[in-house]
């Protein structure tokens with residue numbers, strides 16, 4: 001459990017979408033940045049390519065991004081992974097061909113006061129489902145898959161696997177209509193007790209900001225692939 005849980009709770013707020021934050025020209029710069037970055041992982045099973053937004057590839061964009069984020073959430077520190085030299089990275093850029101399952105990005109250090117996370121879509125089609133339910137026990141992928149739950153030797157920056165969410169939020173079956181529309185890639189039992197807080201329809205130029213304690217996942221709506229930049233902050 002996070003040691004700063006009281007401080008974290010005090011700064012929680014509803015998810016927020018800022019429309020028209022980035023111009024098409026700026027989005028094109030993000031896409032160029034993405035192309036120029038080295039591949040960090042290519043997970044063939046999850047069908048995702050991940051790149052770290054390393055410092056120094058586009059200084060202008062780094063400043064633009066930090067200034068605009070600060071404008072929305074106030075002072076923050078980066079809480080992404082670090083590169084081999086110990087420099088903070090600015091986020092993770094993911095190119096996904098299949099939806100990402102239920103998880104929380106609640107951090108890897110229990111003494112960090114986790115704060116907000118942001119998502120900038122670089123492709124137009126997709127949605128992100130944010131649940132009302134919150135978790136204070138670190139970055140976790142929530143699953144019932146026994147093979148997944150066996151995974152204990154995690155590398156740097158990998159979520160732990162857990163099914164403890166099934167004991168935390170009650171037994172109410174998940175809304176079937178929302179399930180059929182957005183969440184067919186999950187087992188409906190795995191969503192027991194969860195309620196939707198917000199469904200973010202991806203729109204290029206907009207940015208989503210939400211608390212790092214929210215359980216969330218991508219929706220099953222993908223046309224070919226989608227690319228998004230996720231950034232994590234702490235206080």
Ligand SMILES: [Fe+2]
Pocket residue numbers: 103104105216230
């Ligand atoms: Fe996430």
